[in-house]
Amino acid sequence: MNAAKKTVVVALGGNTIIRDGQEGNIYEQFANTRGTLNAMMALIQRDYRLVITHGNGPQVGNLFLMVESTRDFIPTLPLGVCVADTQSQIGYMIQQSLQNRLVREGIQRSVMTLITQVVVDKNDPSLTIPKKPIGPFYAEDKAKQFEQMRHWKIIGDSERGYRIVVPSPAPLRIVETPVIQSLLEKNVIVIAAGGGGIPVVIEEDRTYEGVDVVVEKDLTAGILARDLGAQLLVILTKVEKVAINFNTPQETTFDRLQIHEAMQYLEQGHFPSTTMGPKIWAAIDFLKSGGEEVIITSAKKLPDALDGKAGTRIVK
Numbered sequence: 001m002n003a004a005k006k007t008v009v010v011a012l013g014g015n016t017i018i019r020d021g022q023e024g025n026i027y028e029q030f031a032n033t034r035g036t037l038n039a040m041m042a043l044i045q046r047d048y049r050l051v052i053t054h055g056n057g058p059q060v061g062n063l064f065l066m067v068e069s070t071r072d073f074i075p076t077l078p079l080g081v082c083v084a085d086t087q088s089q090i091g092y093m094i095q096q097s098l099q100n101r102l103v104r105e106g107i108q109r110s111v112m113t114l115i116t117q118v119v120v121d122k123n124d125p126s127l128t129i130p131k132k133p134i135g136p137f138y139a140e141d142k143a144k145q146f147e148q149m150r151h152w153k154i155i156g157d158s159e160r161g162y163r164i165v166v167p168s169p170a171p172l173r174i175v176e177t178p179v180i181q182s183l184l185e186k187n188v189i190v191i192a193a194g195g196g197g198i199p200v201v202i203e204e205d206r207t208y209e210g211v212d213v214v215v216e217k218d219l220t221a222g223i224l225a226r227d228l229g230a231q232l233l234v235i236l237t238k239v240e241k242v243a244i245n246f247n248t249p250q251e252t253t254f255d256r257l258q259i260h261e262a263m264q265y266l267e268q269g270h271f272p273s274t275t276m277g278p279k280i281w282a283a284i285d286f287l288k289s290g291g292e293e294v295i296i297t298s299a300k301k302l303p304d305a306l307d308g309k310a311g312t313r314i315v316k
């Protein structure tokens with residue numbers, strides 16, 4: 001093992017892979033996945049030990065709708081299993097896309113997707129409170145129709161429409177952390193804890209049992225980075241920089257934020273709980289537990305952000 005090598009955990013939003021205005025079919029998802037590879041290559045070229053994690057909000061919502069629409073003919077799948085399903089599906093897209101890019105560039109480095117479980121607290125009240133948006137955005141009338149007919153809880157999400165919400169407890173730890181660590185020591189690029197991790201609780205006899213929730217991937221990325229002793233956490237999203245008064249004439253973006261400033265803006269309500277909020281929480285927790293630096297930016301801007309020419313850096 002090269003002791004000087006630094007570890008980075010990079011988190012891709014599920015909506016980087018299914019984009020606004022697209023149908024979201026698998027060909028679009030593969031193309032969007034390939035569109036993030038320059039960002040991954042920028043980290044590989046800087047010789048980091050690399051862990052990639054990703055969201056699954058749009059994908060797990062679509063799968064949930066597929067399961068619901070066939071429930072009269074085919075046995076249903078619980079939400080936790082839908083998370084497992086999307087973790088492997090998106091992991092496969094990233095793994096194969098990155099392997100092909102490495103082959104084309106003549107770089108010999110293995111890539112592996114790991115089925116990864118995340119422990120949540122059995123007594124967390126959030127296990128039964130729907131708050132995490134998944135799946136497509138609906139117009140208000142369609143959303144109301146779903147609420148009445150299907151008894152799903154639906155909320156307005158980021159002024160772009162209405163989405164189904166599901167419970168989303170806080171992640172505590174990743175079950176497979178030691179395996180990820182040993183793969184990193186062998187210089188394998190690991191895709192892990194996708195979709196926030198497959199949520200499990202620990203039973204009295206220390207066994208794991210799946211639960212039907214979707215964990216926030218930014219929070220999982222933060223604890224994954226913390227527990228791996230990573231130096232850098234990168235959160236890739238739709239915007240280039242963190243902003244306050246977002247989408248208003250007073251919008252102000254940041255090149256650099258200190259923890260106390262990020263905390264202050266969070267408390268002032270600048271970062272919504274379904275978009276930038278979890279990214280800022282993850283950044284603060286990671287830095288407080290030993291991380292060196294967090295970069296929040298878009299996949300396109302990451303190469304520049306690594307050189308300090310784009311994105312927002314959050315530091316201690």
Ligand SMILES: NC(=O)OP(=O)(O)O
Nearest residue numbers: 014055056057195217
């Ligand atoms: N699981 C999760 O947080 O996914 P998104 O980032 O796509 O919402």
